[in-house]
Amino acid sequence: MGKLNIGDKVILSPQGLQQLIKTLWEEGYTVIGPRLGDGAIVYGEVRSIEDLPEGWGDEQEAGRYRLRRRGDKALFGYNLGPDSWKRFLHPPRILLWKAEKTPKGFRITHNGHEAPRYAFLGVRACELHAIRIQDKVFLQGRYKDPIYMSRRANTLIITVNCTEAGRTCFCASMGTGPKAHEGFDISLTEVTGDEHYFLAEVGSERGSEILERIEYRAAARDEVSEAEERVSRAAESMGRSLQTEGLKELLYQNYEHPRWDEVAERCLTCGNCTLVCPTCFCTTVEEVTSLDGGSSERWRVWDSCFSLQFSYIHGGSVRASPKSRYRQWLTHKLATWQDQFGEIGCVGCGRCITWCPVGIDITEEVKAIRENAVKKV
Amino acid sequence: MGKPKIAVWKFASCDGCQLSMLDLEDELLEIADHVEIAYFLEASRAVVKGPYDISLVEGSVSTPEEVERIRRVRRMSKYLITIGACATAGGIQALRNFRNVREFMSIVYAKPEYIDTLEKSTPISHHVKVDFELRGCPINKYQLLEVLNAFLNGRKPNIPSYSVCMECKMRGNVCVMVAKGIPCLGPVTQAGCGAICPSYQRGCYGCFGPKETPNTGSLSDWWMRLGVPREDVVRAFRGFNAYAEEFRKEGERLGE
Ligand code: SF4
């Protein structure tokens, strides 16, 4: 077959997908994709299509997740689990540098980072959006994060559009899904039924080079429309929604809304919502000395605005009350993020709703504030 | 300057935390290079007299003799660090604090008149000033190493007081409460163990005691929604850290 151009659409069989995975490994990529974990779909190394969660789906509600058998052979028939790609681009714990004491001061002995070469398989549209939000956080402006930068530059992205939405999803109202429009190397849409195939769209030069090395065939017009039809059905079956109009002003004018007290009664300040959120980026640094104090390591570790240490300054924590911590989280995601990075910091993936141990729902909280706002926006 | 002198003391306890220290094996040799282990009966009968730079105290105060002894230890120590749930919260033996200890004595012992005990088992901090409390039943040996290291180097120990959930998520576990409906104390319990139980498909038992600002009431409500009977929720809070203030109050609130 001839050369593929950006925007071209072709059909892959499941065998073609198998070849795609194999080719990526041969090209030196570590392929990360969905796998069946202990009770949920998680992201891990995928060496063949056998590793993918064939026939598995899930049911989600606020504070509740259950795997379920779908009754078909879908490889990507699940909605999001607790993992996000930030685990790989912005790892939970990473060594920044090491230093040794010298007679005059200290000497840096390690500050290099070996960036792995990842191929992400199965990135959802909202997740791609979240990666692009983190790109702004880490790469925009004067101080760029070298760890994120090198990992991100090495990463190949294969999106898989959602053909079903979860009960806690609200990407449609955030304008981030369910279809990925740009920013991928290859985009897939899975169609199950009498024939099991993937509609593949080329998103980049790198993507076309990889696709050219595997078996594909031309896409018939009805195959394209069938795939598109399924994606739009996902948009209509969205479990939740969030009204974003005037959101920033609404929240800025309602810092003293009684709803914050009510949610603080329930909130455990456990931090789960921030760690599962694909856009939350906060970290702390830990200094680890050797026993004799002759050398030291500096580690960067995920932190959360729900911890007291997060806002600790001399004399105590600025956000001592759980109320102020929940308010920080919600208003950062939806309002102050806009001032900071020029867009909303939430992509509507629903993870914080499903994985909150007591089922606190960001869309419900906003609704309650809107209904009873000091000043309606 | 000579090597700092360290002493390890035992009060009412099972010795498990001291064993965690012996368990450090490789690191223990390095520790011995930098400090003088001056008093550690679990490891050696050789004793060097005080004062000591750091005293590690295991166990709770549960007899009149111990009340006196902890005061002597305090006087001999520059820094006093308590280790484990007994020393920091009163331990499992503090379950007697919720009952009449005289009754137990008459049931358990043939000659209760030989027993000299206090009404309550209490944490060391109820009796003397404590410089740092290291939680756990037992403690995590790497956390102990970190605390010693920090004190020796005059820096802040990296011992977070946030939830077990933070460690659980960083480790990449799937939440057992959300995905399986297994009741878990992780959201109200302080990190430190590395979320061991959820890593093996069990709910957290609360070995490290209450986290900072724990919302025990909200978690209890959720457990009951998951179908856990009220008396079992009380039992969950009445574990190794039953007498830690927030767990004690939650147990009492639900028990009423
Ligand atoms: S705030 Fe919640 S719904 Fe929004 S991106 Fe984060 S985890 Fe997803």
Ligand code: SF4
């Ligand atoms: S919501 Fe909290 S943890 Fe997330 S990015 Fe904002 S401050 Fe950081």
Ligand code: SF4
């Ligand atoms: S909103 Fe839920 S997940 Fe987030 S800190 Fe509160 S209880 Fe934990």
Ligand code: SF4
């Ligand atoms: S399993 Fe337990 S400790 Fe882990 S996130 Fe869930 S509630 Fe928290």
